[in-house]
Amino acid sequence: MNKEEDIRQAVEVMRRGGVILYPTDTIWGIGCDATNEEAVRRVYDIKKRDDSKALICLVDSDHRLQRYVSDVPNVAWDLIEYATRPLTIIFDKAKNLAPNLLAEDGSVGIRVTREEFSRQLCYRFQKAVVSTSANVSGEPSPACFDDISDEIKNAVDYIVQSRRKEKTKAVPSSIIKLGSDGEVAIIRK
Numbered sequence: 001m002n003k004e005e006d007i008r009q010a011v012e013v014m015r016r017g018g019v020i021l022y023p024t025d026t027i028w029g030i031g032c033d034a035t036n037e038e039a040v041r042r043v044y045d046i047k048k049r050d051d052s053k054a055l056i057c058l059v060d061s062d063h064r065l066q067r068y069v070s071d072v073p074n075v076a077w078d079l080i081e082y083a084t085r086p087l088t089i090i091f092d093k094a095k096n097l098a099p100n101l102l103a104e105d106g107s108v109g110i111r112v113t114r115e116e117f118s119r120q121l122c123y124r125f126q127k128a129v130v131s132t133s134a135n136v137s138g139e140p141s142p143a144c145f146d147d148i149s150d151e152i153k154n155a156v157d158y159i160v161q162s163r164r165k166e167k168t169k170a171v172p173s174s175i176i177k178l179g180s181d182g183e184v185a186i187i188r189k
Contacts, residue, residue: 144166
């Protein structure tokens, strides 16, 4: 299957409220429509994770980011532009997302992905896509596709074909929290 067909299949599954397993700009992730509360609930169930722990999502562009954050602090644009590796930013005042995706304070972690596959997936889906590590909560994050448990693989509705053979050990993104006043707090380096 070629990459375009693979993306088309994944997008169709998410449009129907399904959950996918897909490669991102960091590690393999479990994903779904970030605006669909029931799909997000399924992701929590698959991960056996308490829904009080917020999930992050990916978008394909700065423009799309503004659809989900009420007020993007100016410093965010510089951080996104100059980041040398994938950077997830936790923003205050999220909007237009499933309520169970958000932290208790209404914030959300969003990453503008530059990696070709996940960027195309988000672009073609035209919405934010949940991106959480493809593991049961508390277990190690998979470094490559082969490290993902059968339990996770059997729980999703579609497994992307692309990039399965890569053996490069991927690492999670850096995470920072941006206050609406521009204050920066490093959560994960």
